[in-house]
Amino acid sequence: MIRRHLTALRLGLLGADALSAIGxxxxxxxxxxxxxxxxxxxxxxxxxxxxxxxxxxxxVSALWLMDLYRxxxxxxxxxxxxxxxxxxxxxxxxxxxxxxxxxxxxVSRLFLLALFAAQTVVTFGIRLxxxxxxxxxxxxxxxxxxxxxxxxxxxxRRFADRIERRRALGLRVIGxxxxxxxxxxxxxxxxxxxxxxEVEDIIHSRVxxxxxxxxxxxHVALIEPLTRLCEEExxxxxxxxxxxxxxxxxARLEEFDGIPILSLVYGPDRAISLVVKRLLDIGLxxxxxxxxAPVFLLIALxxxxxxxxxxxxxxxRVGLHGRPFRVVxxxxxxxxxxxxxxxxxxxxxxxxxAFKVTDDPRLSRTGRILRATSFDELPQxxxxxxxxxxxxxxxxxxxxxVEGYDLWHRRRLSMKPGITGLWQVExxxxxxxxxxxxxxxxxxxxxxxxxxxxxxxxxxxxxxQGR
Numbered sequence: 001m002i003r004r005h006l007t008a009l010r011l012g013l014l015g016a017d018a019l020s021a022i023g024x025x026x027x028x029x030x031x032x033x034x035x036x037x038x039x040x041x042x043x044x045x046x047x048x049x050x051x052x053x054x055x056x057x058x059x060v061s062a063l064w065l066m067d068l069y070r071x072x073x074x075x076x077x078x079x080x081x082x083x084x085x086x087x088x089x090x091x092x093x094x095x096x097x098x099x100x101x102x103x104x105x106x107v108s109r110l111f112l113l114a115l116f117a118a119q120t121v122v123t124f125g126i127r128l129x130x131x132x133x134x135x136x137x138x139x140x141x142x143x144x145x146x147x148x149x150x151x152x153x154x155x156x157r158r159f160a161d162r163i164e165r166r167r168a169l170g171l172r173v174i175g176x177x178x179x180x181x182x183x184x185x186x187x188x189x190x191x192x193x194x195x196x197x198e199v200e201d202i203i204h205s206r207v208x209x210x211x212x213x214x215x216x217x218x219h220v221a222l223i224e225p226l227t228r229l230c231e232e233e234x235x236x237x238x239x240x241x242x243x244x245x246x247x248x249x250x251a252r253l254e255e256f257d258g259i260p261i262l263s264l265v266y267g268p269d270r271a272i273s274l275v276v277k278r279l280l281d282i283g284l285x286x287x288x289x290x291x292x293a294p295v296f297l298l299i300a301l302x303x304x305x306x307x308x309x310x311x312x313x314x315x316x317r318v319g320l321h322g323r324p325f326r327v328v329x330x331x332x333x334x335x336x337x338x339x340x341x342x343x344x345x346x347x348x349x350x351x352x353x354a355f356k357v358t359d360d361p362r363l364s365r366t367g368r369i370l371r372a373t374s375f376d377e378l379p380q381x382x383x384x385x386x387x388x389x390x391x392x393x394x395x396x397x398x399x400x401x402v403e404g405y406d407l408w409h410r411r412r413l414s415m416k417p418g419i420t421g422l423w424q425v426e427x428x429x430x431x432x433x434x435x436x437x438x439x440x441x442x443x444x445x446x447x448x449x450x451x452x453x454x455x456x457x458x459x460x461x462x463x464x465q466g467r
Contacts, residue, residue, distance in 0.1 A: 009134070009169075010069045011275055016126050017063055021056035024119055032111045059119060062087035068127075081124055088120040135167060143387070145209040146321075147238070149176045150196060150226060156214035157187050159240050162257045163212075174206060179219060196222065203233060204410075207322045210236040223248070227264055232407050234414025234444070235321075237264040267414045268447045276449050281391050285384040292378060299330055299366075299375060307331070307364040312379060317396035320416045325388040327396055330376040332367030374463045380419045392452040393418025394440040412440040415447070420459040 029037040029048065041048040063069065066083040095112060137143055149160050160173045175193040185192050193202055202208070211230055213223055223239065227248070230237045239248070239262040251262040268274060300311045313331040316324050363371065370376040383389040389396065396417030402410075423439035443451070 011272070012130060013069060013127065014060060016130060017123055018056040018060050020122050020126055021059040021119060022052045024122055025052040025055050025115065028111065028115055028118060032114070055115075058091060059087070059123075062091050063123070065090070077128070080127060084120055084124045084127070088116045092116045134170070143170055145171050146174045146207050147171050147210040147212055148174055148193070148199075148202065148206075148208045149190075149212045149214055150199070150222075151214040151216075152176045152178045152183060152187050152192060153214070153216055155216070155240065156212075159212060159214050159259075160187070160190060162259075166257065171210070174208065177202065179215070196226075199226065200229060200407075203235065204322070208235065209321050210238060212238040212240070214240055230264070231266045232411060234267050234411040236266065238262070239264075266411075267444055270448070273449050277390065277452060278387075280449070280452070281384050281387075284391060285381045288378075288381045289385070292381075295375075296378070299370070303331060303364075303366050306366050310335075316399060317417065318399055318402045318413065319388055319396060321413055322402075323388070324399065325383065327389070328379040328382055330370055330379060332364060332370050332376045333362040334364055377419055384419065388416075390416040390418045391420065392443075392455050393421055394443070395421060395423070395436070409437050411444070412437055415444050420455060422455060425455055425458040425462050 026037075026048075029041065033040040038048045041051060063084070066087045068080075068083050068087070092112075095116075096109075134143075147163060149156050156176060160176070163169070163171050163173055173190055175191040176187050177194055177196050177199055178192050179196055181195060183192065193206075199211075203211075211226070213226055215222060227237050239251070240256075241260050241262050248262055248264065251264050254261045254263050303311050310331055313329045313333070314326045315329075317327045319325050367376070380389055384391055393416045394412045402413070421440065422443040423436045426439060443455075
């Protein structure tokens with residue numbers, strides 16, 4: 001299985017099943033025994049909260065035994081309902097057998113029957129709802145990962161068809177690259193975007209998260225240069241080996257839909273840690289927006305009184321693997337600042353593909369203070385909650401900057417941009433763009449949740465000291 005993409009779905013289902021089990025246990029206890037339901041359980045010598053947690057663990061374990069946390073090859077509503085019902089029956093048989101053998105008359109059989117029946121219905125309903133929500137979100141482009149298939153032959157078409165049948169993975173095939181000119185322009189419903197020789201131009205002009213190399217055996221020599229390019233770009237590589245029969249150093253062997261896949265992951269690959277990073281982004285982002293709401297209001301009024309509308313500045317930036325998005329900041333410049341950029345290029349203090357002028361004449365009266373304190377960056381918490389940015393990550397570049405990147409610079413796009421990052425706390429006044437990129441790549445290579453937390457802690461004094 002392609003572990004990286006299944007982890008989020010598996011954790012989501014597991015969490016929903018556990019929480020629903022605890023909630024249902026408490027709700028049925030209250031309905032069956034009344035407002036003193038907790039005391040009723042204590043009278044037979046058990047702690048009600050611990051018992052609810054045990055029930056959740058037992059229920060999740062039964063679902064696990066029924067393979068309900070795997071992406072099954074032939075999923076259907078009927079097969080899901082059957083598996084959930086089998087899990088409930090397994091627990092029911094085991095529970096009533098234990099009650100009979102150990103002669104425990106104090107336990108309400110009626111309550112247990114209601115719990116098993118209600119849990120079956122609730123779990124099945126939650127699972128259908130989660131799948132429906134994920135399907136809608138991915139149809140609208142949320143949490144979708146885009147994959148480019150190298151090859152147009154039968155093996156490439158079969159692999160792409162398998163990917164498209166497994167929508168729960170969140171992968172979408174954007175098209176194929178052909179080996180030679182003059183072939184068909186489509187492979188089924190998918191377009192042929194160009195030739196293999198054009199792969200670098202294709203991945204620079206489109207959003208591509210992963211590349212699947214599905215080549216016939218006579219073209220196996222192309223794998224090495226393609227994987228080297230993907231390493232430079234920070235792209236994930238998938239190579240079905242059921243027919244190709246190759247081995248690659250550093251590749252992880254996985255299984256997808258019954259066929260072996262070699263996966264080369266260039267960048268952070270701790271799937272659970274990446275889920276934790278996203279949860280921290282959502283939780284801390286929402287908390288920050290809530291706590292800072294009065295500060296936002298005061299800054300907005302200040303900007304309006306001294307500089308006039310608009311309060312916010314929105315600008316297109318480049319995010320994960322080339323995704324464009326509109327970053328939100330408090331306005332710190334005069335309204336025509338973008339039009340005056342060209343006349344200031346000679347004053348640029350940065351050596352490379354970025355722009356910075358210490359005493360920028362375009363700064364507004366409030367802008368200098370907002371820039372010095374970094375308060376202008378705070379509205380980007382909204383970009384974090386939306387999933388376009390992270391709290392910690394590389395600086396989000398302009399499209400014009402990305403167009404001038406050297407190949408090795410582009411790997412900094414393999415992680416979501418952040419409000420703060422390693423270079424912001426270590427070398428913000430550094431004038432060499434290559435040094436910025438080197439620090440961003442060091443962050444990507446060393447990334448962990450602990451490193452993110454340390455950078456966030458270091459950011460606070462850096463802001464207060466104007467660094």
